[in-house]
Amino acid sequence: MPSTHGNNFLSEYIVLKLNNKELKINLYDTALSKRWIIALEDNLKQKRILEKNFCWLGWADSKRDLAYLVSELNQNIDQINSFTFNPPYTTIKKFNTTDFQSPKNNEYRLKHDACNLLHRHFEELQGSAWGISKYYTQADYKTKYSIRQLNNLCHEIEGYVDQYRKKLFDADWMRPSQITTFLNAPRYNLHDEDFELFKENRYDRELGGVYLHWSQVGKTLFEVWRDEGAPILTDALCSEINHQKYYSGEFDIEWGQTIVEDTFEWKRKEMDEYRAWLKENNYDWNDPKLSLGYIKIGQVDMQHAFGNKNFLEVYEVMKDNLNITSIHSIGIQYTECDYPYTLDSPNWKSMQINYLKEGYESRSTVSYTHLTLPTSDLV
Numbered sequence: 340m341p342s343t344h345g346n347n348f349l350s351e352y353i354v355l356k357l358n359n360k361e362l363k364i365n366l367y368d369t370a371l372s373k374r375w376i377i378a379l380e381d382n383l384k385q386k387r388i389l390e391k392n393f394c395w396l397g398w399a400d401s402k403r404d405l406a407y408l409v410s411e412l413n414q415n416i417d418q419i420n421s422f423t424f425n426p427p428y429t430t431i432k433k434f435n436t437t438d439f440q441s442p443k444n445n446e447y448r449l450k451h452d453a454c455n456l457l458h459r460h461f462e463e464l465q466g467s468a469w470g471i472s473k474y475y476t477q478a479d480y481k482t483k484y485s486i487r488q489l490n491n492l493c494h495e496i497e498g499y500v501d502q503y504r505k506k507l508f509d510a511d512w513m514r515p516s517q518i519t520t521f522l523n524a525p526r527y528n529l530h531d532e533d534f535e536l537f538k539e540n541r542y543d544r545e546l547g548g549v550y551l552h553w554s555q556v557g558k559t560l561f562e563v564w565r566d567e568g569a570p571i572l573t574d575a576l577c578s579e580i581n582h583q584k585y586y587s588g589e590f591d592i593e594w595g596q597t598i599v600e601d602t603f604e605w606k607r608k609e610m611d612e613y614r615a616w617l618k619e620n621n622y623d624w625n626d627p628k629l630s631l632g633y634i635k636i637g638q639v640d641m642q643h644a645f646g647n648k649n650f651l652e653v654y655e656v657m658k659d660n661l662n663i664t665s666i667h668s669i670g671i672q673y674t675e676c677d678y679p680y681t682l683d684s685p686n687w688k689s690m691q692i693n694y695l696k697e698g699y700e701s702r703s704t705v706s707y708t709h710l711t712l713p714t715s716d717l718v
Contacts, residue, residue: 351376351670353637357660362644364549366637371533371586375551375636378527378588380668383676387521388694391682393491395661396498397515397595399506403682405436405499412457412492415485419464422482424474431460440500447507449500451566454493461489462556462579484692490556510651514595518552519663522694526554526585533586533634534627541632542610543599546650547639552589557581560622560629561613569616583630592639594657596650 349372353364366372395401413433420430438453464486466472475486498516505513542561544550553559558579563570570576600606614624622629645653662681668674680687 348637349373349376349670351668353379354667354669355663356665356667358662358664360644360656360660363640364637365640366549367635369536369636370530371536371551371634372636374527374530375586375588375590376668376670378525378586379590379666380588380672380674382521382524382588383666383668383674386676387523388691389663389666389678390491390520390522390691391662391678391680391687392691393495393520394518394663395515396495396518397502397513398658398661399499399503399513399515400658401499401661403495403499405440405496405503408492408496408499409434409436409439411488412496415488415492418481418485419489422478424477428464428474439496440503447500447504449497449504454497455566457489457493461486461493464489465556480692480696484688484695487695511596513654514593515654515657516594517592519591519666520552520554520587520589522691523697524554524587524589526587529584529586534630536634537583537630537632538625538627540635541600543635544593544595544633545597545599545635545638546593546595546653547641548593548597548635549637549639550591550593551583551586551634551636552591553583554585554587554589555581555583559583560617560631564613564616569612572620582628590636594654 347368348365349368352366353376355362355364366376395403416431416433419428434453434457439450441448441450464472464474464478466475475483478486502513502515558566558581560580560582563572563576563580567576572580598606600610617624617631624631641653645656648656663678665675665677680690684690
């Protein structure tokens with residue numbers, strides 16, 4: 340297993356109930372996992388709304404396809420453009436599907452320029468957790484919600500386009516994922532010893548692996564290297580870079596094939612090139628505070644849920660179960676929360692806006708959802 344923790348699990352575990360499937364998540368016995376489960380249980384006890392519209396990314400069979408996502412994006416852009424900011428914010432141009440997906444030679448590759456532009460609008464309009472934008476503070480609740488959706492939909496579009504292409508040309512290398520986040524979820528500072536966990540797992544990803552969620556704005560060093568083509572780091576690029584320093588009771592699950600540096604030559608080569616780029620730009624690969632990697636906090640019990648099914652067989656089961664109906668924390672205490680609403684419910688957007696309104700009025704911070712996924716250049 341990629342995790343350096345082996346099978347040293349806590350006695351506490353998590354159960355996710357989906358449409359017709361139950362997933363058991365075992366948690367590694369670390370100080371961070373123990374604090375993380377307390378944060379998760381707080382989200383369950385407070386019945387914070389599960390963000391179902393940003394939960395399943397990179398599922399090529401999802402009915403939230405590119406046309407749907409771009410339509411949703413443009414509705415939110417209309418809301419932002421209709422609000423009168425002081426000083427005025429530039430009018431955001433609406434997008435077409437071809438802005439994100441290139442039909443050239445029937446390859447359907449993702450066009451990064453549109454994604455980068457969209458994410459830049461989001462960062463300018465919302466700001467950071469430690470420096471909220473003047474635009475965000477003056478926006479009304481509907482506009483605040485739409486600003487948030489710029490980020491969510493940007494990453495959902497990226498995931499869909501990338502994995503749709505992989506399904507067409509080499510389905511074995513699809514990398515669907517699950518992003519489990521809650522509206523108004525509080526964040527907590529990582530402890531100094533937590534940063535060592537980045538070094539233990541690095542950028543390995545395991546089928547069914549459960550990883551600490553990124554709950555802040557900005558790009559990681561790996562994303563800048565990957566998305567910008569190993570660029571020379573200008574002041575503008577450096578301003579976008581952020582190192583993970585928070586955790587929340589939220590988590591991501593990898594539903595793609597296991598990819599580890601020790602097993603795949605192409606992954607080792609990718610990491611060697613990345614490490615060389617870091618060195619050229621005066622970043623120390625062994626500096627834990629740079630948060631270089633993903634912290635693995637647990638593992639879905641794949642045998643319990645899927646038996647001996649391979650990745651594509653697991654995908655076929657999961658694509659019909661893209662809806663969390665309840666989450667249970669089982670241990671010394673038993674905590675659960677049901678999530679009956681679906682994206683077919685007529686009021687799910689207004690429900691989210693009203694719930695976020697409570698958060699805006701009760702605290703000055705804002706929460707971010709950001710996706711960090713490994714990619715393969717094999718297809």
